[in-house]
Amino acid sequence: MVQISALDSTLNDVLSHTGAVLFYLLIWGLVFAGTALFLGVFIPFITGDSLLFGSGLVAASTGNINIVILVIGTGIAAFLGDQVGFLLGRHYGRGYLERHGGRRTQAAIIKTESFYRKFGWWSVVIARFMPWARVFVPVVAGVGRMNYYKFLSSNLLGALSWGVGLTLTGYYAATIPGVKSAAYIIAGVLITASIVVGFRTWRIDRAQRRTDAAAGDHERLPHPLTTPTPGA
Incomplete structure (x- = not known):
């Protein structure tokens, strides 16, 4: 909640110093760059859920920001960001992913590939609410040659x-009587839900890796009927 409040204050300061047009461009640019330029890997909080809620x-x-213009531009920026990520993955392949980031990034990529295999079409939708998946799923979908229209x-x-x-949730949480005081709680629920989904996926992946490892160890063990007798 403290981070959301701080971001809300920062965005108000940005608006007061730059004006509405630059405010729109800043929000849209961060949303787009979060996935298209991998910015979300390094500053997920600034390009993610809290940014949208805070802008709402x-x-x-303030009367300087038109909510219709804001949400239309944000939706387009989010859409185009993922489209760019998908096309980069399709044209440059797995090597493009391998060139980005260190060990933590590579671990996130492997986790994302598993996530994509599990959820397919829905992974692109679900990933929006998961900081690590939001960045990598579009590229992984491109690498995996997902049907373009799907x-x-x-x-x-x-x-x-x-x-x-x-964005609309943030806007209406602040404008509907009796809801304004609960705005940060609503944001917290949404962000917590994202974390819970991510944790659940991590547990599934961990259990699957243990199962795969156990199966691999079982295959490597010599069969008792074929184990040679010492000295034979």
């Missing part, structure tokens, strides 16, 4: 539910 709060607290539809739903949905 700012729009509700990706297009899942990306559109994800951009609407995440980019438009979270």
